[in-house]
Amino acid sequence: MTFQPFHFSTFQPFNLSTFQLFSMETNEYREQRLASMAALREMGFEPYGAKYEHTDLAVVRENFNEGATERIAGRLMTIRRMGKMNFATLCDGTAKFQLIFKRDELPEQSFAAFKLLNLGDIIGAEGTLFTTQKGEKSLIVKEWTILAKALEQPPEKFHGLADQEERYRRRYVDLMTNDDSRERFFQRSRIIMETRKYLWSKGFTEVETPILQSQAGGAAAKPFETHFNALDQKMVLRIAPELYLKRLIVGGMNKVFELGKDFRNEGIDRSHNPEFTVLEVYEAYGDRTSMEAIIEGLIPHLCDTVVGTRRIEYGEAKEIIDFNPPFRRVAYNDLVKELMGEDWYSIPFAEQLERAKAKAAETETNLELDGVETTLMLTHEVYDKLIEKNLRQPTFVTRLPHEFVPLAKACKDDPSLVDVFEFVVGGRELCPGYTEQNDPIEQRKALEHQAGEDTEKIDEDFISALECGMPPTGGLGIGVDRLVMLLTGVDGIRDVVLFPQMKS
């Protein structure tokens, strides 16, 4: 059989009503692509191909060997048709590579069928490596096959997909189009892998504790509720793994961590997604300072292995954050005195109020002073609005007021303070670390105080575990999404979560 060149004008095996049988939405592009798909079939090219042995484009690029034969596969990102010699860019997620479809080098039918390829189609190609006069590493295609026909038109090649909503809702389009977005998610994956490797290297064991729980504990947040049909029982999704991990410490698993999801039934904004990834670490016979050591080891490790530098550009201002340890350690009260004066804690409340207002005015900051009636509350407002935001470089803020952290152990030398840190970077709290409360009597008091009237909320089994004796323990919880934001230099959580929660 001799090959007949294909023309749309003479090709009519279908019509519009045929499409409407199986497609709810049709447009010019879809129709044209269905037509070229049918034409490819006519010519013996099955538009949805099979397994294709190939070499990753990054590897081909790395081991480029002029004249060698290679098999590669990927999505067509650009096509530059010039008649008898055509260029295309193939992208497989590891790299991009130029293909050359030359009439001299291809069987007649393959060269003709090339005209039926569209942007977004996935093809496999075999040919010889070649460097163009402009120095572009390329593959001269000797043979190709289509692996998947795309019916949808990909976004514009230059701007990519810019609409934020579309990028979140249809992440696959974002990933195939936007290199920076794709690279960020590969980085996220590496951050998680290196976190595991680091903790394993320090003797920690990864564990999994229940996400589906009968009562939520370990944090103060509204849980998502669900129903367990078999038991006809209300269940919740966990808001923190903490109470289960401490049970493991009681049981003798001395160094454990869990990397998993928490769910909090609260608002969505640029730093909150209702489901988010947390890392919690517990070390028996340790305390807050053991956790500081982990932070000071882990974050530089992630910088070295994933980012390639310990000086990270953060946010739109490209602020440089330096993760070379040691990080600054400073007591909460010292930070307050640094800003508000050495005598801050010895002057009357009225005078504190005046001083706070004056300081706020200097930086045009609004203090929320409604209901602020004590030095403690005022100081905390000052810390929140005037101090924390200015802690740009990595800082452990230690010795916090007991009232704000009821579940940690008090400082030995001052029962009004707790032996914890907040690790602050870029003016935001990245993670807390505790010397955990292991006194079951004190723990019950604190939980009862927190629960108020609603005694049902106390996890009696957890208290019971503490009554079996929990060694002194250091604990740490990191919001992994925020860590990834920091290390990849973006300031929206939706840019580091593959499928952020969106309203349906």
Next chain:
RNA sequence: GGGGGCGUAGCUCAGCUGGUAGAGCAAGUGACUCUUAAUCACUGGGUCCAGGGUUCGAAUCCCUGCGCCCCUACCA
């Protein structure tokens, strides 16, 4: 929760005080054997987010709804 903004072709975006809906990319046809945001010529392509209102006439003005973004508040 409060305030502000946005929604127009497959994509990126124009569209003034209301008067027949525009460009670039992409697409179709043709030319072109070193292009790379290829180039050149011609051609096709719209539920202007949805619904209501004002008006002779609405993408444009008003109201309601939906979605997204920003600021702010809340948040172990």
